[in-house]
Amino acid sequence: MGGVRTAGDLVARVMASKALRVNEAKKYVADKLGLSVFDLSDSQVMREVREELNIGHVLARPGGAIGIEAKIRIAELLDIQINSVNRFKSKLGLSLLNQK
Amino acid sequence: MGKIFSRMGDGSALWLTEDELRQELLAGTEDAADRGKISPLNEDELERLFEICASPQKVVSVEPGHEVVHSFDAGTLKFPLRGGVPVDRLGTVLAHERAFCSDTFEVGHCDYSFKPVKAIIAEERQSMEQIQLNATIPVYYGAMPNLGLYTKPDGPVDNWSELLPLGKIAEAREAQEEALELAVKDIYYVCEAMHEAGADGINLDTVGASGDADFMAALRAVEKLKSIYPEIHIEMGMAGEFVLGMHGGLEYDGIRLAGLYPHKQLQLAEKAGVDIFGPVINTKSNMSVPWNIARACTFVKACSEIAKIPIHPNAGMGVGGVPVSSTAPLDAISRASVALIEIGKADGL
């Protein structure tokens, strides 16, 4: 689907964490981002969205989120549990309840 | 219309007339329907498959907006090991994330079996923790149950491949039952550690490669993992289109495992707690790619129609209609991929 160049990673996360079929997972992500399903695989649209939300992108930019920073935002944005995020927060003593 | 460029299942070039192409597609779907005791593709589906296979373009694609996600198997084995690019696993993951734009990725040990990972679990765990800090896309940990590694001389159990030809059927069955218990423990041990390292999920890959006991070990391990870690994500990719009956008598939830085709395998995987199921349909190297694609789509569609979980059919070398060639041609890969998504209604590949 295009990974972090589009919304491929987000759809894959929702598909696995909510055990949704692909069309349901896409709709879920689109609704959360306020986009159409068509937009999710449009790299032009998604570059702007990802940079604005700072949730990781193919382009390395100063201050641009990568890795765990991006995933913390993705978990909140999509209202899903991400294993590494939960463990990272737990190690730092941050409450999981902070997560939406 | 002149002859249509196509390929054989071994990747070699093939030219077909329109009628021949249609016959190949029909024969492929009928073969799957006959073997799997499932419905063949209907006329509209066969017509769409014809359009996909007859396209004069080198590469075909789905329409924009109809893309599906990719999951991986043997992820970190392909770039640094099979490709010979001297880069570590973190570098491989980031190359796939930032340059190849993979939707997900998978980390695996070069042996790619659960048993040998047991001894290096601390290193694997540290590696996964480091990757999780740096990667944005979901990163799974993958390995094979590979029951064969439990047999002598590599393991403690008698080798059923040697016992069976001697007619020692009871002993061979007993050895498989013993091996599967050991495998369940090892799979659980490794998966638990990788889950605690922050892996986004576990990919049990090439399940059933050693037969029905191999499949049983995977199902039992999933069940155990899910009972303790309900939140763990598990993908199960199969080894072949039907479960090889090396034991022949093993049952899961009252269903005999040997001989099960993908749509039946899926139902047991769902019952065990699998989150994503990866059916495998073997490519016949001496049949045409259209025949193989029609066959693969028929089996995958039978899964998609009844699935409660996402279906990610294996679409790589030698499976899912893709030729049995280590440099599988892009024209064939793209046709198989589009067909599996549009006709097979796959959720991912």
Place this chain on the structure above:
Amino acid sequence: MSEKEIIASAIEAIIDGNEEKALAVARQAIELKLDLMAVLNSGFSEGIRQVGNLFERGEKFLPELIEAALIMEKVTDILNEAIMKEKATGIEKKGTMVIATVEGDVHDIGKGIVISMVKTQGVNVIDLGRDVSTDAIIAGALEHKADIIGTSALLTSTISQQKKLEDELRRRGLRERFKTIVGGAPVTQKFADKIGADAYAEDAAEAVVKVLELLERSKA
């Protein structure tokens, strides 16, 4: 019971893995003084070929295939004894085949099935094992005075060993001494033709037919 009915019963007994019935059918064929070679080839052997086809479709399993092969051995012993009494010569071994999984490849499930199936047809099969070098395969074939060399390769990276065997047999001037048959998932008839192998078999059931054809050809 006619010969036709006996043959049908023989096929059924093997497919069902019914030893008692198979042995009874063999004894009945002897009592009725039927053509025992016909009962063996068109009856019991056909049954085994059908079991092979069912296995290839996932409708029969390895233990059942092995059981059928073991029953076949017992039936052959009984029929052989009767033929010996009648003709003073038993069923001769049809020939000798050495078989191996090629160097670099440890996959031997398919090879084991081929061995079990081919043996039931009265062929002396010598298993050279897995991950066997070209030199060892040729040495084994010479030692056992083989008529046929069979090789299996499951990987796209190891089928080149099957070509190496053909080249090496030619280089040593041994190519005409043996018939060769190749198999394995990435192997095709086209590949077999390209490397100069005498036969290709897609699965164990086809291997039986091709091996018997090769033995006929080598006699001719």
